[in-house]
Amino acid sequence: MTDDSTLSALHGHGEKPTLRTLAQATGFSVATVSRALANDPRIAAKTRATVAEMAKRLGYIPDRAARRLRTGRTQVISLLLNTEHEFLGFTHEFLTGITETLAGTGYSVTVVPDSPGEDRIGPVRTILRNNLADGLLFTRTEAFDPRVRLLMEADFPFVSHGRTEFTAPHPWVDYDNETFARQAVAYLVAKGRSRICMVLPGDQFTFTQHLRYGFVSAAREAGIAHDIVPGVTLDSPTAAIAAALAEARRGPNPPDGYVCVGEVTALVALAALADTGAVHGVDADIVAKRASPIFDNIRPRIGTVFEDLRATGRAMAEMLLRRMAGEPPERLNRLFQPDPPR
Amino acid sequence: MTDDSTLSALHGHGEKPTLRTLAQATGFSVATVSRALANDPRIAAKTRATVAEMAKRLGYIPDRAARRLRTGRTQVISLLLNTEHEFLGFTHEFLTGITETLAGTGYSVTVVPDSPGEDRIGPVRTILRNNLADGLLFTRTEAFDPRVRLLMEADFPFVSHGRTEFTAPHPWVDYDNETFARQAVAYLVAKGRSRICMVLPGDQFTFTQHLRYGFVSAAREAGIAHDIVPGVTLDSPTAAIAAALAEARRGPNPPDGYVCVGEVTALVALAALADTGAVHGVDADIVAKRASPIFDNIRPRIGTVFEDLRATGRAMAEMLLRRMAGEPPERLNRLFQPDPPR
DNA sequence: TGTCCGAATTAAAACGTTATAATTCCTCTA
DNA sequence: TAGAGGAATTATAACGTTTTAATTCGGACA
Incomplete structure (x- = not known):
């Protein structure tokens, strides 16, 4: 019951304890020990307690590989x-x-x-x-x-x-990206904006459809001009997004509201405003979804919605x-x- | 040589192939198959080729659990x-x-x-x-x-x-954070800055010492005033960092140069400038390490060093x-x- | 013709589990 | 007192590998 290997295990000098170690230490068979640790009701409660205590004492941890194989x-x-x-x-x-x-x-x-x-x-x-x-x-x-x-x-x-x-x-x-888009549009409408735009993720993603639907239907309901920025997605290189937004600003009626799904897009939009001499809060407003606390520190402050990832x-x-x-x-x-x- | 199980394996309908499947399919023993796949030179080259081909044909992949256990x-x-x-x-x-x-x-x-x-x-x-x-x-x-x-x-x-x-x-x-800090100081000196400051990570990290050494010694060599912002580290809540930086700006001689290790700190510093009416590039300059492309889109543009993580x-x-x-x-x-x- | 050698292969054990199918052994009933 | 029934435990096989220690089998050699 307390032969050499048990002793050494008890003193923590030995090898990693296995079911066999526990079996030797408690005097039960490997099968019983296994069942006891699994809290099998067919094993006597007292036995289960004994085994559990010994397992704890020896620091037994089941071997993942063996368990996985079995x-x-x-x-x-x-x-x-x-x-x-x-x-x-x-x-x-x-x-x-x-x-x-x-x-x-x-x-x-x-x-x-x-x-x-x-x-x-x-x-x-x-x-x-x-x-x-x-x-x-x-x-x-x-x-x-x-x-x-x-x-x-x-x-x-x-x-x-x-x-x-x-x-x-x-x-x-x-x-709920549809609601996000609706709320974003409402936010811009409340700021008095009437020509809003948005950069969407790739069409293959389901949430893109939710975003588009929320954006388009809220804008229609509000009766304002709205536009999905063409030719680029959220995953486009930022330079391409920047170019598309800059292009939009050069038109006769540049957007005065931006719904941004990603933080990078929001920064690109801000940069596009700054680079064309437009002032955020005066000439246009931006609202964006954010996953990090970074926007607390961006100036000018833009409207944000926190998504807790x-x-x-x-x-x-x-x-x-x-x-x-x-x-x-x-x-x-x-x-x-x-x-x-x- | 081509019994039922082999056939079904060959047709891909069967269970996941194991060494035993390969052994049955090739007519060799499990031991030989194992050795052959390990390219053991004690196995005849022809046998190795046969086994390898069959393994490929059946799409054999060794079982991680079994290998790990063994x-x-x-x-x-x-x-x-x-x-x-x-x-x-x-x-x-x-x-x-x-x-x-x-x-x-x-x-x-x-x-x-x-x-x-x-x-x-x-x-x-x-x-x-x-x-x-x-x-x-x-x-x-x-x-x-x-x-x-x-x-x-x-x-x-x-x-x-x-x-x-x-x-x-x-x-x-x-x-090389010491060099980064030295270069950052040199950058600010070249901009004509003479009262620079820095927010450091916690003292326990080795790289903090490298940053501090580079910052302090480069500033001394340049003969300019320099300060480690007291009471906060990079890991402090951004509100605390913001408060510390705002506090520093209220003094009689506010800093005119900021070395920022993290992007968040850089944004906080930018916000601190904006909030006190100071203009980046005029009243102060910021230089920061960046790990993401985000700063390409921050306005005003600050000095950055890219760390390719x-x-x-x-x-x-x-x-x-x-x-x-x-x-x-x-x-x-x-x-x-x-x-x-x- | 028998013996030995080396090359090639293989049988078998082991790694640490879990689960199936016994096997004890005690108590209760007829 | 034999037998049934059940509670508790256990022996054993298996999961898929790798590796140690055989085993087989020609051919070379005496």
């Missing part, structure tokens, strides 16, 4: 990280929310690069095929996103950042845990509401 | 992610550089949150003790960083972002691979040189 569960959650574009601070806040939530759950988070120009479905295929994770998180969801389709077919747990237009339900977390990350991670625990997808979704611009 | 190698690299503070875009760029470099090497990248106020060594202990990774990357290195000490003792591969003052060599990647991430990942391959630490270090401010 059960097929990886204890890994993968995040597809867009390597090209980000709103400022997006990755940091989002990832922090995810890792914060998953810390202590036994899941580890792996980051897989996802180059947008290239095959978006390849990394997902690899993960499915090689069983590299138990769940998946990703962003920049498209209306008929092939990743969503594949994952639904494979019945693999995931949460998308952004909705799709598939009829079958799946878990998602999204931000850390909370988004947390929500997605929590939802994925619930999905992996077997909850059906129907009710697993959450739409974050924007505060009005300030 | 060899003890995890095929995982962990990154300690600071959850509290970041320069804008730091996390995104840095992480992208790392994942880019590691894609295709068979290593996966896990992110572990590292809360700075708390125990910095705990996550490292956990990783070592539970064998959760084969290598470690981290940032915000301190002069006598306890993580570095522990990892050196354990002879565990790692690369720190930032140097230490330990005598024993270890792999690191750093940015994606390249930093790549360099650290590459260095870690070399360290894990057994290269000694002596020559594994790299100091990125700043370009002069523009």
